[in-house]
Amino acid sequence: MTDQTDQTLSDEKTTGWRGSREVWLAAARQALIQSGVDAVKIQPLATGLALSRTSFYWFFKDRKALLEALLEDWDAKNTGAFVDACAAYAETISEAILNLIVVFQDEALFEPQLDFAIRGWAHQSDGVAARVHAADEVRIDAIRAMFARFGFAEDEADVRARTVYLTQIGYISMQVRESVGVRMARAPGYVKTFCGQAPTDSELARFHARLKFDPAL
Template sequence: MTQQDIQDQTGWRGSREVWLDAARAALIDHGIDAVKVQPLATGLGLSRTSFYWFFKDRAALLQALQDDWEAANTQALVSAAAAYAATIPEAVLNVISVFLDAQGFSPRYDMAVRGWAHRDAQVAARVSAADDRRLAAIREMFLRFGFDAGEADVRARTIYLVQIGYIALQTEETLADRMARIPAYVQTFAGQPPSVADLARFHARHGGAGGGP
């Protein structure tokens, strides 16, 4: 690779991550119609031809956006549901934590992709598959703690559909209100209250976070 090649990849052409970050921001802020090569190039101060160094075409960028969304949002939830917990209340708090972590699951990203899915059957199918994967992960969490299949399914749906409702309604809560509701949410979702130690760890982890139950 020549020095010019290196400069082309890391200099004025930008990078794959730069273009993908710009596409993600455009999708979240303005919807899928804003994810077009020329407006992205203009916003980045790069040439339109720079885009094609990293992506074959717009369709490739849109595919990369879907992959990115799954890697960020879906994987965060799946990993949390599989994380170690000594009790089911602690496991439920692990899942709730995903929706409060600004560095993990992004509610606005989820909303944007779901809005896109209303206009694109392929994206709709992918969102449906992601929902199934997320629900399966939470269901498996309950199964690990001895719940039967039917109850595990209903409890998983209760957690997940409540959270999606929070996102869809763009619910806003003060930190005090949100944290005050956590023990009752856990009691409802798990059928058992969290311990004082569970809540202390949760508060220490999310003292200033926000985003849902």
């Protein structure tokens, strides 16, 4: 057999009938979101995936390793989305705020239900609570730096950053449900509240395009 065939067979052995690291992690994430951290257990996950319990150990040392991977995945995606959005190119502070609001509204970038579940888990674990606090600080720092980039004084940048972030965390904590139309209609008002400057029509048009929203419909 060729080296490529050998590699294919090897891949099938480790990611086929045993699943894959991503498959186990996705199942754990869904269990966490739906039922909390106590539901993230190896045997129930294996049953739900129709895989053997021993398959799990090809990808994770133990349940503790799986839980750590969940935290790392959450931080990389959700906190990373904030940092990336705040550093993204913008000509004005209002456009920068819209870049950030895209994150709030696009679950491919930021998963609010996962954030909610992790915060629930933090009530049961001092270690997780510390991770959440650290992530919150990184996110606030990124927003604060965004305001500072557009000339806001340190104190004002800090207060505005906290206003933006704590508003979003309030949405998550209260499990607010809004239609897309309502969220989009409120966006210009939020931008003006957050930074004191209303977005222009062209900025709103680009914002709508990124979220594939047609205000005429």
